[in-house]
Amino acid sequence: MNQALIAGALSALLAVPAYAQKAYGPGASDTEIKLGQSTPLSGPASAFGAGAGRAVVGYFEMLNAKGGINGRKINFTQLDNAYSAPKAVEQSRKLIEDVGILAEVGTIGTAPNVAIQKYLNAKQVPQLFITAGGRRFNDPWTIPLYPDxxxxxxxxxxxxxxxxxxxxxxxxxxxxxxxxxxxxxxxxxxxxxxxxxxxxxxxxxxxxxxxxxxxxxxxxxxxxxxxxxxxxxxxxxxxxxxxxxxxxxxxxxxxxxxxxxxxxxxxxxxxxxxxxxxFLKQPGDPAWANDEEVKAYKEFLKAYAPSANPDDYSVLVAYMNVHAVELALRKCGDDLTRENLMKQATSLNGERLPMMLPGVAISTRPGDYTPFRTLRxxxxxxxxxxxxxxxxxxx
Known part of the structure; x- marks a missing residue:
């Protein structure tokens, strides 16, 4: 065989692993991605947490029924924090140290997120797409997905x-x-x-x-x-x-x-x-009665979270949130490290998620994670x- 062809073939073979190599952080493998969340299933904010929490669980069940994300099933653990700061820290420790999750996702509320922010950042665990809008949520490992x-x-x-x-x-x-x-x-x-x-x-x-x-x-x-x-x-x-x-x-x-x-x-x-x-379409608004995204949202809840009220705003926000989690994980491909998850989540440019109002999109960039700049x-x-x-x- 021609030496040049042999050299070319060897170069090609050696180059493949650089592109196909898999990388995994804690909670990720060839078969699954472990994610976690603490949410107020009881306590003063249970009106927000119960329906939204059920919607998040249902969404991951739906994804798994369709084969998961990039061939990996989502292993999701949801714990009750009762909207208590000390309880939220306790549950985050359990998710990280006992369950071994890749990221904590979609935690609801300013007080619980403030409480766990220092711990998760110290552990370098993504506090991903939280439902809180304080300006303080711009740490290296904390990304909000709510208008600040x-x-x-x-x-x-x-x-x-x-x-x-x-x-x-x-x-x-x-x-x-x-x-x-x-x-x-x-x-x-x-x-x-x-x-x-x-x-x-x-x-x-x-x-x-x-x-x-x-x-x-x-x-x-x-x-x-x-x-x-x-x-x-x-x-x-x-x-x-x-x-x-x-x-x-x-x-x-x-x-x-x-x-x-x-x-x-x-x-x-x-x-x-x-x-x-x-920033989101309201499912109960007659103006959106025939909207395809609204129909899909209601059909999803009927199938996977029948106890959740489609007109509950917290449920709607949770639905948008898990779409963003899925988007970031898909962008990770086979590089499922915490560092790459943060990289993908902070490199969104004009992304429009289902149920967002016309004229509204999200963009994030390193150093400024503010997702929304336009509202209605x-x-x-x-x-x-x-x-x-x-x-x-x-x-």
Missing amino acids: FETEGRVVAKYILTAKPDARIGVLYQNDDYGKDYLKGLRAGLGPKAELIVAQASYELADPTIDSQIVQLKAAGVDTLIEQSSSKAAAQSIRKVYELGWKPLHVIGGSTASVETILKPAGLEASKRLVTTQ IATFDGESWSLTGAPLSAD
């Missing part, structure tokens, strides 16, 4: 400057990163017009009621109430504003815009004319949310 609250505040500011440029703004916010990041973004978005904020009131997560704060803001002559509250406080404020006969332009955070878990308990009549930000404004008509205007960028 500072971005949301900036978008709301843009909306107010157009919809009510002479507003007398009162702000109600939770006294932690969840509320403070939003307020920071709101002030930054208002810029020189930040003087429109004439009053602000905070509350602690453990406070039994926020009635006094609502009364205080009304007494300050506020005609535009902007709030970043968690579930119980948001429902209370909507109800209290209604009972007082107060009719401000009332903007609530996107994370508390669930018709099922927030607005119905507060009262649908009391919720009329609320304004919020959105929606108004509640007493039955469902309706989009208002064009997409608004926080930039």
Whole structure:
């Protein structure tokens, strides 16, 4: 045989392993990928965790029924953290040290994610696509998949400057990163017009009621109430504003815009004319009744998570989240190391996931994991949310 041909053949053979070689980190093998999550299946945020948790489990069951990801089945472990910071740390330790997962995915809420962030980063375990929007979630091993609250505040500011440029703004916010990041973004978005904020009131997560704060803001002559509250406080404020006969332009955070878990308990009549930000299609909105993605979403829940309410906002967010987890894992190919998973998850460019609203996409890049930069404004008509205007960028 010609020496040149032999040399060429040998070179080709030697080159193959460089491209075909498999690499595995903890929790990954030829046959499976171990993932884990702690979520509030009980406790004060169980309204968010139970349905969303079932949707995540169902999604991985569906993927496994179709052959898994790149031929590997997902071995998924879900533990209850009761929305308690110490419990969340305990469950993360169990997932890492006992179960041996590749990554913790989709953990819900600011408080649990803050609690586990230091531990997971120290262990160099991906804290992947979490459902929390604080600016602090930009560590080397922590990636959010939710509009960060500072971005949301900036978008709301843009909306107010157009919809009510002479507003007398009162702000109600939770006294932690969840509320403070939003307020920071709101002030930054208002810029020189930040003087429109004439009053602000905070509350602690453990406070039994926020009635006094609502009364205080009304007494300050506020005609535009902007709030970043968690579930119980948001429902209370909507109800209290209604009972007082107060009719401000009332903007609530996107994370508390669930018709099922927030607005119905507060009262649908009391919720009329609320304004919020959105980035996902609302399954209960008649405008999307014949949308193929909405149909697929409902069919998935019917088959794999029948106890989950398709109109529950937390379920919808979880559905988007696991699509992103699947996307990042598929991009990893046969290099299933924690380092490569982070590389793929932080190199998304204009990706549109199922159920995202028109004009909304996610992009991440090394050093800045902020996934969403554009949101939509929606108004509640007493039955469902309706989009208002064009997409608004926080930039």
